[in-house]
Every structure is written in C-alpha cells, then in structure tokens.
Amino acid sequence: MDKQERLRIAIQKSGRLTDACFDLLKQCGLKYTRGKDQLYCYGENLPLDVLLVRDDDIPDLVREDVCDLGVVGENVLNEHPASHSIERLRALEFGKCRLSIAVPESFPYRAPQDLSGLRIATTYPNSLQRWLQQHGVAAQSVTLSGSVEIAPRLGRAEVICDLVSTGSTLIANRLKEVETIFHSQAWLVKTPQPLSDFKAAWVARLLQRIDGVIRVKESKYIMLHAPVHALAKIKTLLPGSESPTILPLEGQSDRVAVHALCHENVFWETLESLKAAGASALLVLPVEKMLP
Ligand code: PRT
Ligand code: ZN
16 A cells, blocks of 8 residues: 555544544544554554644644644634634534633623623633624733633633633632633544545545444443333333334233334433333343444
C-alpha cells in the first residue's frame, strides 16, 4: 500500500477525551501499536494512524490537512476563528459539557444586562464576545489560560465564563451558573481538502462503524417469556424497542418467547413492571455492534 494512502486522525494526547477516543477507535475495529514517542499510533489492521496532540492543536492540524480527521470538543471548534472551514462529520456523544456564565452565589443575577461593566474571566474569549454582542452587553472579557474558577476570589474578575459538566467545581468555588452559552460534545471532524477515492471510502466505512457503535451505546437486547394474552401490554413496556420477535415455546401453547432490541437502557423498574405484567425468565444482554 502506498504510504500516502493512510488516513491520519488527530486525537487528544492526554485529557478528558483520550480514553473515549481510543475506546471508539477500538470498537470500530482498529488495532494499533503505540510508537516509542507516544505521539503516534500505527494502525495494524486498518489504513488509519492516530496522532496524539493537545486538543487545541486539532482544528489547525485538520484544517491544514496534516490530518484527514480529528476528534475535538465543539467548544474548541467554536472558539477557533476559522472553524467554518472544518467539516463536522459526527457528534460522538461523549465529552459532554456546556460553556456557561457563573457569578458569585450572592450576586442577584436576573438578566444578561446585569453583567454590564463587569470583568468576565474566561479561556473562551471569542465565544464569550459573540454572546455578549448578541445580548448587547458591554462587559470586559479577561482571558486566562486556566483556573478560571478562582478568578473572582483573586480579584481578577467579578464573573466567569467556563466549561461546566457536573457543576461541582462551581459549587466548590461558591459560584452559580446563570447563563448557558452553548452545549458541547466531542465531534469527528474532517479536513476541508478533498480526499482520494481510497481515503474517502475508508472514511465512509469508519462512519458506518461509528454510527453502529453510537446506536447501540445504550441499547440492550431483552429476552423473556410471556403469556400470549399479556403480549399487547408487554410490548408497550419494552423501552424504545422496534417490533419484537415472537417465538413459540416447545410444549406450551399459552406462552411465547419475546426478543426485542431496546434502544434505551433497561432499568430494574422496567423489569419489575414486565414481571408484574406476567413476563418470566427475563434476560437483558448488552449489544456490542449493529449494522442496520
Ligand atoms: O492538554 P490539552 O490542551 O489537550 O487538554 P485541556 O486541559 O485543554 O482539556 P481537557 O482534557 O480538560 O478537556 C478536553 C475536552 O473535554 C474539553 O475541550 C471539552 O470539550 C471536554 N470537557 C467535558 C471538559 C469538561 N467536560 C469539563 N468539565 N473540559 C473541561 N472541563 C473542566 C472545566 O473547565 C472546569 O474546570 O472541568 C471543570 C468543571 O467540571 P465540573 O464537572 O466540576 O462541572
Ligand atoms: Zn486544551
């Protein structure tokens, strides 16, 4: 195979997105060896190599065609001045967070105008500036490179604009979230340059596999036995399922086996309701892959 004819994907070297990226690539069938320098993984069974970098470098690596693909948070893309030239292929359902404005607990916040004249500490000055302009607020953005949440205590700003996921960092710093600028998750992105037919075909295959992985993430395969007279009720209790398969049970005319793929997690409460409706021998299995 020509050396040029390998796809290269940039992912975060070490951070919140790293494990989920490797998990996704593995679930898509990639086996790799990690290079000595730990910056490059050679795909052993697919023409796909992985470059490990800081997440902030991913938009430029993809935009400048050093990498064909990348996985990066929407927050990093939104902040990049030329992000419109990067093609977004798939939202990957991990790395979820939101960019929010938070004020000290005692701040009597009602509306964006309350921020007028204040200093807002952030590592996302472009995203913040856009939001301030949209809301007609004249506030001063103070760009920091990290530890934004302690800026109010240090007297560097009155208010902050930062990523939030669980909210515990805000609580620990006696801040409260008052506005959400946008929600974010990790995206698979692609270079704006056209790909060779060979590479394009591999990207299409990878996308099909990613779709299969994302689709089954919360899915379960459920099997149970049910009295025929309770089938209608039992079908309504199966969470997010397509038409179930009904199979006869040897030697039993009044009971059948029901198999269903449920596109939602199946909780104990659901199993208890199914049992109460007459189901027995309930079995819930994880689903690993799916090709519709
Ligand atoms: O070294 P490198 O530059 O690659 O890493 P980094 O430090 O810039 O990024 P990293 O690993 O912290 O985050 C990578 C990506 O994960 C981000 O760009 C987001 O897309 C996503 N992500 C998801 C988050 C969070 N959740 C998150 N909670 N990124 C950061 N945080 C921080 C936030 O800044 C705040 O300090 O976590 C704190 C708040 O968390 P909670 O749970 O207390 O609300
Ligand atoms: Zn970063």
